[in-house]
Amino acid sequence: MSETNPAPIHPGIGAPRWLLAELSYKCPLQCPYCSNPLDYARYPDELSTEDWKRVLTQARRMGAVQLGFSGGEPLTRPDLIELVAHARELGYYTNLITSGYGLSEEKIVALKQAGLDHIQISIQASDPVLNDYIAGATTYLEKQAVARLIKKHGYPMVLCVVIHRQNIEQMPGILAMAEELGADYLELANTQYYGWAHQNRETLLPTREQFIAAEKIAQAHKEKVAGKMKIYYVVPDYYEDRPKACMNGWGSTFLTIAPDGVALPCHSARELPGLDCPNVKDYSIEQIWRDSRAFNLFRGTAWMQEPCASCDEKHKDFGGCHCQAYLFNQDMHSTDPVCSKSPQRWKVDAAIAAAATAAQAAEQPLLFRNPKNSKQFRPSGNE
């Protein structure tokens, strides 16, 4: 690393540590829980290679060290290898977050040479039929082959499986698949219900019984594979009575840059109306992080309403997730309704009940994430 004078940060504001570079919204898959905005098709612009290099350099200078190249599908960017090399030279710990689809052995080798540290590959289910249905593309066999190539070339591999009602009962199969593929880390990510997943919630949300059974299997397996494979279990917050400490505190640790250069405090924040997120084409990362209204909006506790404002747990969870508050209450300043102290908690319980009822009936079709479906949604206001 050549930079020796890290930029000073205003007192009280930490520096970003994790940078998520969403290189492109393009993706050959159509996962119905995709975390990209519903109206992503309205933002086809992509930053240039030079823009990305500048962003990486500026964020690194402030202290960012974990870097995820994500999307959409980051493999759709022709300059991916060049960006990885640049990031590695700056001293980032680089992660490619990919569906694995279209990742050739040649590219795996070239990325390694460029300095890529690890690869996170997602698989949708432990059997081909369900995998290909959820992915909206025939990808299962290729993903399996790519996972083996990732290990063959010595990368630490994170296998990510997003969990929902359609695959939750495959938990034993998913665990066996992860072991068989030699995953070093298995991320069992219970679906977070924003954006596309929110649209499909009745079809995706597991019942409480399913969730409890699956968690038990996963936790028991954790001990069995200790020392060989690490299991990260992301809980579905609907079944908790306290919200997650969203992004470890707004504007405290995480910085996401969307494909068109919009800087976001959280990758779903694009859905918040009037947040007015700045673009890296207009401002430096330091200006954005330190001075922008969007990044300062939920720092500290002054923004809070009751019951958060006078709650003695507010430094633990920071009032929860603003995207969730907005989705349920149309008010991003309100308490995350997952919290049992929120007067709106009944709405989460109603969603759980609705999903349980839907689970008894014939399954509804899923709304897949693709440009055609995306275009039916109105822009969220963060141009």
Next chain:
Amino acid sequence: MSLDPEQSLQFSPLHRLQWEEAQQKYVILYPEGMVELNHSSAEILKLCDGAHKAADIVAELEAKFQASGLENDIHQFLSAALQNGWIKHV
């Protein structure tokens, strides 16, 4: 996995140990995580280079810091580091 005094220790190829200028400290980087190290932990880990056994690390650090009786602390830390997968036996 418990600490084997007869075997040399090396840093895990699945993790990275790195000095962070912005934080003025060493950190361990791995998929989805980062551990910030205090000074003495970093000194121990830097000696996990494939050539040192636990006893060599103790001897070297006691000499370097002109201290004695570090063995317990260092062994404890090495055992924890093994558990976490940060280091392994060669």
